Amino acid sequence: MRTRIFAFTLSIFLCAIARAELKWEQTSVELHPAPADKEAVGHFKYQNTGSQPVRFKSVHTSCGCTAAQSQKDEVPPGEKGEITATFKIGDRTGTQVKSVTVQTDDPVNATTVLTLKAVIPQQLEINPTFVFWGQGEALKPKSIVVRASKDFPVKQLKVTSSSPDFQTKVEETGNGQFKIDIQPSDTSRNMAATLTIQPEGSSKTFYAMARVTNAAATQ
Amino acid sequence: MRQALLLAALAFIPGIGEAIYFRDKVSWQSPIPASEMVTQTQARAWRENTIWVDARPDAEFEREHIPGAVLLNEDRWNELLPQFLTVWSPEKRVVVYCSSQSCNASREVARRLRDEAQLKNVFVLQGGWEEWLKSRK
Amino acid sequence: MAQVAKVKFVWRIVDLVVGGIFIYAGAIKALDPIRFASDIDNYKILPWMIAAGLAFYLPWLEILCGLALISRRLYLGGLSILTALTSVFILAAVAAKIRGLDITCGCFGHASKSWNFSGHLALDLAILAALLALYFKVASGNRLRNAV
Numbered sequence: 212m213r214t215r216i217f218a219f220t221l222s223i224f225l226c227a228i229a230r231a232e233l234k235w236e237q238t239s240v241e242l243h244p245a246p247a248d249k250e251a252v253g254h255f256k257y258q259n260t261g262s263q264p265v266r267f268k269s270v271h272t273s274c275g276c277t278a279a280q281s282q283k284d285e286v287p288p289g290e291k292g293e294i295t296a297t298f299k300i301g302d303r304t305g306t307q308v309k310s311v312t313v314q315t316d317d318p319v320n321a322t323t324v325l326t327l328k329a330v331i332p333q334q335l336e337i338n339p340t341f342v343f344w345g346q347g348e349a350l351k352p353k354s355i356v357v358r359a360s361k362d363f364p365v366k367q368l369k370v371t372s373s374s375p376d377f378q379t380k381v382e383e384t385g386n387g388q389f390k391i392d393i394q395p396s397d398t399s400r401n402m403a404a405t406l407t408i409q410p411e412g413s414s415k416t417f418y419a420m421a422r423v424t425n426a427a428a429t430q
Numbered sequence: 431m432r433q434a435l436l437l438a439a440l441a442f443i444p445g446i447g448e449a450i451y452f453r454d455k456v457s458w459q460s461p462i463p464a465s466e467m468v469t470q471t472q473a474r475a476w477r478e479n480t481i482w483v484d485a486r487p488d489a490e491f492e493r494e495h496i497p498g499a500v501l502l503n504e505d506r507w508n509e510l511l512p513q514f515l516t517v518w519s520p521e522k523r524v525v526v527y528c529s530s531q532s533c534n535a536s537r538e539v540a541r542r543l544r545d546e547a548q549l550k551n552v553f554v555l556q557g558g559w560e561e562w563l564k565s566r567k
Numbered sequence: 568m569a570q571v572a573k574v575k576f577v578w579r580i581v582d583l584v585v586g587g588i589f590i591y592a593g594a595i596k597a598l599d600p601i602r603f604a605s606d607i608d609n610y611k612i613l614p615w616m617i618a619a620g621l622a623f624y625l626p627w628l629e630i631l632c633g634l635a636l637i638s639r640r641l642y643l644g645g646l647s648i649l650t651a652l653t654s655v656f657i658l659a660a661v662a663a664k665i666r667g668l669d670i671t672c673g674c675f676g677h678a679s680k681s682w683n684f685s686g687h688l689a690l691d692l693a694i695l696a697a698l699l700a701l702y703f704k705v706a707s708g709n710r711l712r713n714a715v
């Protein structure tokens with residue numbers, strides 16, 4: 212009888228200690244991609260510190276712009292590995308936070324949320340990126356303010372309009388700031404132009420838009 | 431115990447007052463402010479003054495989208511924005527959607543249209559694409 | 568007698584400091600309840616409606632309880648509530664950390680945005696220790712009074 216109780220207790224104890232446990236080196240990664248980078252890649256390293264293998268059930272990202280992959284489907288005890296999250300930067304700006312939800316058969320931590328924070332460098336801040344006139348509106352120039360980041364100083368700005376119907380004038384206002392004055396040739400018909408803004412010495416191009424719309428408007 | 435209950439009850443007064451003060455800025459259904467959200471019914475009521483904006487990735491838009499919707503996502507923002515602005519005019523109301531309420535893309539696109547392009551009347555569709563599909567059945 | 572006065576003075580300072588901390592923390596959150604609601608939501612424990620409700624209510628509860636500690640009116644009630652709030656918050660923060668959620672604490676609004684998890688936990692545990700010390704001081708004082 213005593214032996215049976217002992218064996219039963221021991222088996223419960225062994226079941227309790229014989230468990231899977233995935234330990235993450237870090238669950239949050241901050242990346243600083245360069246201006247020309249198209250992707251930012253985060254590596255989330257883990258190790259199975261338990262005595263049972265851990266199986267990945269799913270690795271799911273918070274948006275279509277981030278792809279995540281696990282090196283292996285099953286992690287034996289003691290083994291290390293990593294999940295790679297690739298964030299497609301596209302035309303995104305500012306600080307982007309994306310998450311990767313990992314589901315495993317680890318009874319202690321079945322779900323882990325990994326966070327990828329990408330600080331996308333902003334060479335130029337353009338405000339606003341769109342100016343418009345209503346039909347018949349007074350033919351007055353409107354301004355776009357361009358601010359260069361302290362990390363990427365700009366001495367000169369080249370602005371070209373895609374349409375001769377819109378004239379532009381660039382003026383440096385000091386402290387890395389520029390003012391672009393835009394004026395349409397007339398406001399009696401619909402017209403549009405894309406303004407290409409290029410900092411001197413930079414291969415990266417920025418854009419703003421100008422339009423004469425088909426309704427009376429105030430901006 | 432009585433003291434704790436009294437303090438807990440007293441705290442409701444300024445709390446409710448503040449909730450009333452911020453009533454336009456908060457939505458009790460979701461983290462998106464009430465003034466930013468719009469239901470399908472509201473958006474459809476605007477009829478031809480509504481511009482539907484699809485903030486999902488290209489492939490999802492190609493598969494299916496709200497009829498007449500314009501694609502504008504952050505993957506190709508610089509390329510797609512001029513096309514969107516060509517169909518936009520000041521009297522129109524922009525309704526941005528993406529896959530379901532929890533997807534952040536529609537909020538980000540709406541935010542950029544408001545902050546960067548300084549457009550007015552930009553809203554996020556409550557329930558997103560999934561809600562649209564459900565209403566079709 | 569002078570020794571007793573000194574001890575009383577020290578406990579009074581603890582009242583003022585702890586009360587002051589909660590008034591400050593409550594005020595910062597009351598100024599931007601929308602952000603606080605989103606911080607509570609980040610813990611992913613409560614539905615959004617409850618998180619939003621708490622965001623409007625909790626800061627004022629903290630302020631009132633902080634004032635209770637400083638003014639010594641409704642003192643025990645304020646102390647109990649603050650002890651309960653701090654304990655629940657520490658548990659929620661640890662649970663979030665174990666679940667791998669990367670959250671901004673939210674306890675001092677965005678004034679504490681750049682602090683790390685250990686720094687926050689240490690401060691919260693110190694506040695809890697002070698609250699428990701005040702609690703036991705009152706309890707032992709009551710026992711003495713009842714015995715006399």
